[in-house]
Amino acid sequence: MPGFPSAVLAWRPVGRADLTASFVVFLVALPLCVGVAVASGVPAELGLITGIVGGLVAGLLPGSSLQVSGPAAGLTVLVHEAVRAYGLAVLGLLVLGAGLLQIALGLLRCGRWFRAVSVAVVQGMLAGIGLVLIAGQVYALGDRPAPFGAPGKFAGLPGLVGAADPRAVAVGLGTLAVLVLWPKWQRAARVLPAPLVAVGLASAVTGVFGLPVHRVEVRGLLDAVRPLGTEQLGRLLEVGFVGTLLAFVLIASAESLFSAAAVDRLHDGPRTDYDKELIAQGAGNAVCGALGALPMTAVIVRSAANVRAGARTKRSRVLHGVWLLIFAAALPAALNVIPVTALAAVLVHAGFKLIPIRELVPLWKEHRGETVVLGVTAGAIVLTNLFEGVLLGLLLAVAKTAWDMSHVQVETVERDEQLVVRVAGNATFLRLPKLLDALEALPHDRDVELDLRGVRHLDHACAAALENWAALRRAHSSAETCDAEGVDGRIATLRSTT
Numbered sequence: 001m002p003g004f005p006s007a008v009l010a011w012r013p014v015g016r017a018d019l020t021a022s023f024v025v026f027l028v029a030l031p032l033c034v035g036v037a038v039a040s041g042v043p044a045e046l047g048l049i050t051g052i053v054g055g056l057v058a059g060l061l062p063g064s065s066l067q068v069s070g071p072a073a074g075l076t077v078l079v080h081e082a083v084r085a086y087g088l089a090v091l092g093l094l095v096l097g098a099g100l101l102q103i104a105l106g107l108l109r110c111g112r113w114f115r116a117v118s119v120a121v122v123q124g125m126l127a128g129i130g131l132v133l134i135a136g137q138v139y140a141l142g143d144r145p146a147p148f149g150a151p152g153k154f155a156g157l158p159g160l161v162g163a164a165d166p167r168a169v170a171v172g173l174g175t176l177a178v179l180v181l182w183p184k185w186q187r188a189a190r191v192l193p194a195p196l197v198a199v200g201l202a203s204a205v206t207g208v209f210g211l212p213v214h215r216v217e218v219r220g221l222l223d224a225v226r227p228l229g230t231e232q233l234g235r236l237l238e239v240g241f242v243g244t245l246l247a248f249v250l251i252a253s254a255e256s257l258f259s260a261a262a263v264d265r266l267h268d269g270p271r272t273d274y275d276k277e278l279i280a281q282g283a284g285n286a287v288c289g290a291l292g293a294l295p296m297t298a299v300i301v302r303s304a305a306n307v308r309a310g311a312r313t314k315r316s317r318v319l320h321g322v323w324l325l326i327f328a329a330a331l332p333a334a335l336n337v338i339p340v341t342a343l344a345a346v347l348v349h350a351g352f353k354l355i356p357i358r359e360l361v362p363l364w365k366e367h368r369g370e371t372v373v374l375g376v377t378a379g380a381i382v383l384t385n386l387f388e389g390v391l392l393g394l395l396l397a398v399a400k401t402a403w404d405m406s407h408v409q410v411e412t413v414e415r416d417e418q419l420v421v422r423v424a425g426n427a428t429f430l431r432l433p434k435l436l437d438a439l440e441a442l443p444h445d446r447d448v449e450l451d452l453r454g455v456r457h458l459d460h461a462c463a464a465a466l467e468n469w470a471a472l473r474r475a476h477s478s479a480e481t482c483d484a485e486g487v488d489g490r491i492a493t494l495r496s497t498t
Helices: 004-009 016-039 044-058 073-086 088-107 111-116 119-141 150-155 157-163 166-184 186-191 194-208 230-237 239-264 274-290 300-308 315-330 332-337 340-354 357-366 368-383 386-405 429-440 460-477
Strands: 408-415 418-427 447-458 482-486 491-494
Touching: 016 044, 016 073, 016 119, 016 194, 016 300, 016 315, 016 340, 044 274, 044 315, 073 088, 073 119, 073 239, 073 340, 073 386, 088 230, 088 239, 088 274, 111 274, 119 150, 119 157, 119 166, 119 239, 119 340, 119 368, 119 386, 150 157, 150 368, 166 186, 166 194, 166 340, 194 332, 194 340, 230 239, 239 274, 239 300, 239 386, 300 315, 315 332, 357 368, 368 386, 408 429, 408 447, 418 429, 429 460, 447 460
Parallel strands: 418 447
Antiparallel strands: 408 418, 447 491, 482 491
């Protein structure tokens, strides 16, 4: 694998800045790894395994120097749907297949092409995921099971008001309050991250007062590992399964590479090599899949914490995986005191951060079409599912781009008792009604010269329509001649004999 030997040989003793940053990232990652697993409907240990692999495998490989990988809130909806549809035993095959495809895309140097995905589609995807995530975790906030499917979750919210456990709701809302208010105390927030403080306080309160709320169940890492079996390979022949696998690849890769671009803006160190980063993410997912764990992506929250804590090299992100491994192996029972409602509050908070609320008004003022793409993508994810929503968003973005690019100008001037119609721009089928309306409005008792030399692109639909228009005009006016070379020659003169 390119760059792997040199990355290992270049390893040097850890500096104080990287060591401190690794502890900060570990403290941020610990509750998130557990929370994402619980929200995905899988054992909490699988989230820890993915976090460990994100540090020890993806963290060691070249690509991005300071970006941190692990289980992400952006994939919880897709993982939950996949586990419900195919079972937990098949999750590893999905993640392994996605990882191998990511490696192949990286080797084919396709990493940079993910930057060509419309930002509005990515923001819409994250907004849709955030909305579904919030709707699902509100039920966990009240210690109640969530209905299946996004529409069911939203439809059941009114009935949740009377059914929720008020003690769990109080703990969850208190956790949310700490998550919002703690970062405002900047000096303390630099030492202890908000998610750890919020979950720690919630655990202490439920323990001291003996509140009967559901708690996380963690046993051991080895018990959670689910190696792949050959009997699962038959799923690769199912169309729905392959579609889910491709959705894993698209979303995990796009989220990782967009996160890399954001992290690069936070520091002055080496820039990300997108192809190598895609290979690193693929290698991490391949290992996670072989262990039956959750998929991983680069995560902006952990990455930003790493940069702000003063990290200088990739050693900090590798060490955070070491601390996760030590904690999960030595103290798994410590996680059993965490109330589920506290983790739900962490994910509700994360879900709100996925929705680009502040960007919506400026985006609407400057690029209304992009806002429509964002809104349609998010709405489609809520109403259907993640894969179909993203696919619709991509198609809409392509259609919008085609519409924006197909500008055509039609100008009519008189010259020597003749009408000259000059057409310029990109004449595509999208602008054909405008073009034909202008031509059909021309008087039939005048000579007409159609000048297409200003047309940069003339598609087949427009060329055929113009030829047909010229033929009808000759027939209507009894014209006997068509000078020059016709439409294909980019200029034609039609003389009327009436």
